Amino acid sequence: MTEETTTLTGQVPPPVRDWPTPDLDGTRFDPVLAELMREGPLTRIRLPYGEGWAWLATRHDDVKLITNDPRFSRAEVTKRQVTRMAPHFKPRPGSLAFADQPDHNRLRKPVAAAFTVGAMKRLRPRAQAMLDELVDGVVRDGPPADLVERVLEPFPIAVVSEVMGVPEGERDQVHSWTRTIISTSGGAEAAGRAKDGLYAWITETVRARRDSTADDVYALLGAAVGRGEMSEEEAVGLAGPLQIGGEAVTHNCGQMLYLLLTRPELTARMRERPADRGTVLDELLRYIPHRSSVGLARIALEDVDLRGHRIRAGEAVYVSYLAANRDPEVFPDPDGIDPDRTHNPHLAFGNGPHYCTGAVLARTQLELLVDTLLDRLPGLRLAVPAAEVSWRHRTMIRGPLTLPCTW
Template sequence: MTQEITTPSPDRVAPRPAARVVPITVEPPAPAPAPPPPIREWPALDLDGPEFDPILAGLMREGPLTRIRLPHGEGWAWLATRHDDVKLITNDPRFSRTEVTRRQVTRLAPHFEPRPGSLAWADQPDHNRLRRPIAGAFTVGAMKRLRPRAQELLDPLVDAVLRDGPPADLVERVLEPFPIAVVAEVMGVSESDREQVHTWTRQIISMCGGAEAADRAKEGMYGWIAVTIRARRGSTGEDVLSRLGAAVGRGDISEEEAVGLAGPLQIGGEAVTHNVGQMLHLLLTRPELMARMRQRPDERGPVLEELLRHIPHRSTVGLARIALEDVELRGVRIAAGDPVYVSYLAANRDPAVFPAPDTIDPDRDPNPHLAFGNGPHYCTGAVLARLQTGLLVDTLLDRLPGLRLAVPPDQVAWRRRTMIRGPRSLPVTW
């Protein structure tokens, strides 16, 4: 028996499914990371007058984040110049001050010996612990109570200028001795020690004598502070050295930390001298600004704030921070371990925040300048500095009618090889 095998006719063959086209997605290659900006050398220029540092101006034009190398230390550092970036970095715990004390980073100062207890190098929560014992000495209320005494210290200096007659060097006769006397009052420095303390502070912030001279001055001043604090354990005084002595006695901070806290506060009066010197130089060389101050004395406060924004307080930059982890900022990767500087001077000239930033606008409002810093490291003595600035300008303008420079503006001598800028002398007549 034969089995019949049949095959389907062609017209009865089942159609084959059409081939499905699967699109193949080809990922474009990841863009190569942008090359880091070039490293720019930034020497400390000796500039005459309140001129904005041309190197910093060039760095601002290059971009929001650049790289710099300063005269001392090692390597390079990032530099942030935009107002928003400066505020972010100075208030972000990912950027550490303490970490700088363990490394040699590029810097302006030839000497670098951070001391335990210094607020400048403390991160949170240590920063708050260290600041707490002295905070009460710098409150708005404390400064209101200090104001009459500060005026008492200022008036005899101006009396002597008027008695001797013109010309007079305002730096020598008023701008130096007044902040020294006020800071000494706040710190609790005895009258007999004040001139020696000033000599030490002047040498510490100067670069003229080199590292050895600065080290000798630091050794002298910090040794004196240690002895004074030790003698004031258990004190109930309201001055800073007494507060620190009491805090050491209670065990809140160590003696070494107390000394590290007191030193920078003692030096702070130098900044007022030179900042006010710059402000007065601007007033004395801009008749329309001086006229505004004289004609509208009740509105001097906002003008002084604008001058604080405008003047170049310092040479190059202040203290660095170290990135503790990778941080992406404006499309730039700041790697963990990279040193970072901010420029408050550049932030105060950011056109996105301050229209016509190079112009002194006495009616500028708002004026969110960063002349006293930002974040946890905002200047402890900011209220004190404003008090002294206002008293100096008001008293000199009100008591010296027709105040003007006694020499052409280009003959005013400016400080050299220093971290804090300002006129070395300010010869005036009236």
């Protein structure tokens, strides 16, 4: 990529802005991203790792266009060191995140049955029982309790492990690997060791399940390998991100609970109108800053004209779902929380072919967590002043490190 990018209108290209990804406490919106949004719908950024610069799209319509347009490729990203947030970058064959069509559909098809609405309805009673057991322990021990440690971490791990087919005795080790992978605090070496450990374990698990008739993800992948629908390498590359994805529920729900516990009117609304909780959850999904910075880039396969600029073939493009969820043309009062926002086309789970595979699973867990904690812990509130809640730093997925609560 060069700095001689031309525009259709003749204006000077937007400057390349360094985005250092600051550590932010609470649900504060990233001030750098807010500034980029004000500068224009299409800007240019340089992240801490990788090489060069990339375009950044922040408007809702543009984000939807780019994420659903085959002229922008994820697979091409694997061939270069694109500017990025994470120090480690070793895409694996089979990863849905870096697959274009038709490979994307081929890879997604064998596991799709594990994440359907019907599958989640069947899972729900078992998930509720697992959650009730955790909350029983919290109630038995009495307040105060750190809800991250006691509920928000172990519950998603247990549910994702159930869906994936991780034996109970190995779940703690798998969680240790996934937590290290999504953190940036240990550096590339620690993340690399964790990835090696996790993927070696996944390889052995997929290989052992080739003749299984079970309906967990590792069994489905093992069977698909056995039928010749994908290679073992592809099955392993597909499974890894699905396993790691369970971490997001912990931290997203942590942010939601923090907002509910620091805004009594929201909690009152949830308690008084339980039938309308889904609307509030959607608004919180729109509002919370799920992640730091941006996710994965795409590469333009040909010249694309957008917002008066020409994105040239070979140039990297990022989209920000966080910014799209604050687009004032789509969401009136975007920086406020409106529990009555009925038109809410948020992009919290992504868009297009790369829409989150586990979206229904994540939504099911969030509903169960919020409903169960509000219903079983009367008068739930923070046990410390809001300013004393500790937050995760140097991480890709934002959320509270601890959530000390009483009731």
